Amino acid sequence: MKLLRRCLRILILSLLSVSVFAPLVLVSYRLKTITSIGRREFIDDLWSRPRDVEALSSMEQEAGESLKGPRPIVFKDNDFQSREGINSLEFGSNPSKEHKDNRFEDEGEKNNSYKATGQHDRGAVKRDKNARIPQSRSVDYKVKEMTDQLIRARVYLSFAPPGSNSHLTKELRQRIKELEHAVEEVTKDSALTKSALQKMKNMESSLVKAGHAYPDCSAMSSKLRAMTDNAEEQVRMQKKQVTYLVNLAARTTPKGFHCLSMRLTSEYFALPPPSERELLEQKKLLHDTKLYHYAVFSDNVLACAVVVNSTVSSAKEPERIVFHLVTNSLNLPAMSMWFSLNPMGRATVEVLRMEDFEWLSREYDLGWKVHNFSDPRFTSELNYLRFYLPNIFPSLDKVVVLDHDVVVQKDLSGLWHVDMKGKVNGAVETCQENEASFLRMDMFINFSDPLIADEFDSKACTWAFGMNVFDLRRWREENLTARYHEYLRLSNERPILKGGSLPLGWVTFYNQTTAVERRWHMLGLGHDSTVPPDDIEKAAVIHYNGAWKPWLDIGFGEYKGLWSKHMDFDNPYLQQCNIHG
Ligand SMILES: *[C@@H]1O[C@H](CO)[C@@H](O)[C@H](O)[C@H]1NC(C)=O
Ligand SMILES: *[C@@H]1O[C@H](CO)[C@@H](O)[C@H](O)[C@H]1NC(C)=O
Numbered sequence: 001m002k003l004l005r006r007c008l009r010i011l012i013l014s015l016l017s018v019s020v021f022a023p024l025v026l027v028s029y030r031l032k033t034i035t036s037i038g039r040r041e042f043i044d045d046l047w048s049r050p051r052d053v054e055a056l057s058s059m060e061q062e063a064g065e066s067l068k069g070p071r072p073i074v075f076k077d078n079d080f081q082s083r084e085g086i087n088s089l090e091f092g093s094n095p096s097k098e099h100k101d102n103r104f105e106d107e108g109e110k111n112n113s114y115k116a117t118g119q120h121d122r123g124a125v126k127r128d129k130n131a132r133i134p135q136s137r138s139v140d141y142k143v144k145e146m147t148d149q150l151i152r153a154r155v156y157l158s159f160a161p162p163g164s165n166s167h168l169t170k171e172l173r174q175r176i177k178e179l180e181h182a183v184e185e186v187t188k189d190s191a192l193t194k195s196a197l198q199k200m201k202n203m204e205s206s207l208v209k210a211g212h213a214y215p216d217c218s219a220m221s222s223k224l225r226a227m228t229d230n231a232e233e234q235v236r237m238q239k240k241q242v243t244y245l246v247n248l249a250a251r252t253t254p255k256g257f258h259c260l261s262m263r264l265t266s267e268y269f270a271l272p273p274p275s276e277r278e279l280l281e282q283k284k285l286l287h288d289t290k291l292y293h294y295a296v297f298s299d300n301v302l303a304c305a306v307v308v309n310s311t312v313s314s315a316k317e318p319e320r321i322v323f324h325l326v327t328n329s330l331n332l333p334a335m336s337m338w339f340s341l342n343p344m345g346r347a348t349v350e351v352l353r354m355e356d357f358e359w360l361s362r363e364y365d366l367g368w369k370v371h372n373f374s375d376p377r378f379t380s381e382l383n384y385l386r387f388y389l390p391n392i393f394p395s396l397d398k399v400v401v402l403d404h405d406v407v408v409q410k411d412l413s414g415l416w417h418v419d420m421k422g423k424v425n426g427a428v429e430t431c432q433e434n435e436a437s438f439l440r441m442d443m444f445i446n447f448s449d450p451l452i453a454d455e456f457d458s459k460a461c462t463w464a465f466g467m468n469v470f471d472l473r474r475w476r477e478e479n480l481t482a483r484y485h486e487y488l489r490l491s492n493e494r495p496i497l498k499g500g501s502l503p504l505g506w507v508t509f510y511n512q513t514t515a516v517e518r519r520w521h522m523l524g525l526g527h528d529s530t531v532p533p534d535d536i537e538k539a540a541v542i543h544y545n546g547a548w549k550p551w552l553d554i555g556f557g558e559y560k561g562l563w564s565k566h567m568d569f570d571n572p573y574l575q576q577c578n579i580h581g
């Protein structure tokens with residue numbers, strides 16, 4: 001009996017000692033045998049704790065900010081009593097407090113983000129979140145790690161010789177299958193299981209094995225590089241396609257515009273011609289050098305309508321405005337019809353067609369016809385007519401040329417009083433490097449050619465078409481049209497200029513251009529969606545240069561309104577042709 005009790009005592013004591021010492025032994029054993037994976041987990045743990053605390057407090061602040069009035073009651077701690085803290089005192093004594101809190105609890109049922117803040121005790125909030133957020137964070141992290149392992153395993157597999165069925169590839173395939181399954185499970189339940197962690201460990205050791213099996217780093221990296229290149233090539237192709245489509249959209253006239261042109265044209269021929277007296281009266285104004293003359297070269301009826309209407313509506317003295325619209329014979333009827341149906345107040349509008357300029361073929365060998373650009377925006381003959389202004393308007397001294405993709409927002413009569421300093425062309429400059437409109441001479445002009453290098457300075461300031469004041473008297477004195485033809489001929493013989501009329505303008509008006517203030521002409525609304533609204537508002541003329549024209553579907557939505565407000569879309573012709581703002 002005594003022996004039995006003794007044995008029992010020894011047994012109990014030894015059990016006790018085991019329960020006391022075993023944890024100590026086990027912990028120290030674990031500390032010694034932290035594997036590489038174990039160490040990473042350990043470090044992750046160390047890392048994740050402060051991060052989660054940070055995340056937690058920022059979450060709480062966010063949630064707090066999304067609440068209006070009663071927030072200060074919910075968070076009584078000093079941390080959360082910022083400027084509104086004072087309100088909380090008032091609110092604290094407010095008898096409606098209970099009612100408000102109930103409201104939040106009700107909403108809490110529907111919306112998780114309110115649920116936590118609806119609790120009265122902040123401690124409870126914290127505990128609740130502690131239980132949820134860090135868990136999902138570390139799960140996210142593990143899922144990322146798993147995906148990373150999967151990618152690495154697949155790279156090793158793709159690196160194995162095709163058709164190989166070695167032990168290692170089989171193992172990798174098996175591990176990939178397992179891990180994919182684990183990732184699925186984890187993302188479904190957003191909980192990590194022991195088996196998932198075990199699968200990660202297995203995968204890691206297989207990957208280490210694979211690393212030993214393929215020690216040839218350079219082959220490996222070239223394989224990886226090839227994969228990256230492949231991806232980059234796809235991105236490049238996509239970008240190319242987008243550019244192509246945008247340019248295509250910019251070149252194609254929307255269906256509604258064709259419809260409008262057709263309808264206006266058929267009406268035009270049903271109209272009785274204007275009387276002699278009307279024509280005579282108009283003629284007087286067209287040549288009056290005391291009036292403000294504007295020229296637009298275009299085949300787009302709607303675009304011209306907006307340019308003219310916006311100029312006239314912003315003008316202080318619309319009766320002194322004369323518009324000369326130059327188009328081709330195809331569009332002349334529609335253009336004339338539009339402006340006789342929609343007279344622009346007391347302003348005068350004349351429509352000319354280039355086919356009537358018989359001096360053009362008589363006096364000049366039409367160099368611009370042989371120009372061979374793939375983009376019709378550059379080949380449009382109308383685009384090059386601006387170099388013949390003194391011939392088109394023999395009786396005028398000064399003219400402002402507007403592109404058809406501009407909108408006038410201010411009275412422009414001040415342009416007629418700008419000091420031109422004896423120069424021919426007044427334009428805004430585009431040589432400030434920090435601006436979106438920045439252009440350098442050598443972007444379009446080939447300075448490797450000695451002829452160019454001798455005559456021009458590649459650092460000379462560049463300027464923009466779109467809104468230019470031309471002094472036609474000085475132009476005639478300087479024979480600039482002859483100079484234009486000289487460079488046109490040269491550029492047909494050797495590769496000195498590229499891309500449209502702008503570089504031709506730079507060389508033609510070299511030394512003959514004076515800068516006008518930037519507020520007169522704001523560029524970029526057709527290619528830059530980040531133009532500061534302040535600059536747009538202040539500008540006298542805004543220019544949708546680029547492919548994103550305001551009348552196209554691709555145009556920037558935020559700038560379309562500035563254009564479409566000058567067009568009455570209730571007009572029956574626009575309605576019939578399904579053209580909307
Ligand atoms: C909860 O509210 C937030 C912010 O008001 C909202 O973004 C979220 O969609 C809502 N969630 C549900 C489930 O209603
Ligand atoms: C214009 O380009 C086409 C094809 O790109 C070519 O066949 C033709 O000879 C070119 N014309 C001139 C005048 O360069």
Ligand SMILES: *[C@@H]1O[C@H](CO)[C@@H](O)[C@H](O)[C@H]1NC(C)=O
Nearest residue numbers: 446447448449450494495496
């Ligand atoms: C620039 O001009 C030189 C000389 O005329 C010519 O050899 C060269 O190909 C041209 N460069 C380009 C990009 O056209």
Ligand SMILES: *[C@@H]1O[C@H](CO)[C@@H](O)[C@H](O)[C@H]1NC(C)=O
Nearest residue numbers: 475476477478479480482483
């Ligand atoms: C312009 O050309 C005319 C004749 O073509 C010539 O008489 C005149 O001297 C030229 N003026 C200048 C500035 O070159």
Ligand SMILES: *[C@@H]1O[C@H](CO)[C@@H](O)[C@H](O)[C@H]1NC(C)=O
Nearest residue numbers: 454455456457507510511512
């Ligand atoms: C531009 O002006 C400068 C100085 O006034 C002169 O030296 C140069 O020859 C001129 N260049 C051209 C192309 O007229």
Ligand SMILES: *[C@@H]1O[C@H](CO)[C@@H](O)[C@H](O)[C@H]1NC(C)=O
Nearest residue numbers: 309310313342565566567568
């Ligand atoms: C011209 O523009 C004004 C606003 O600036 C607009 O009210 C009017 O309808 C436009 N006229 C036409 C014919 O589109």
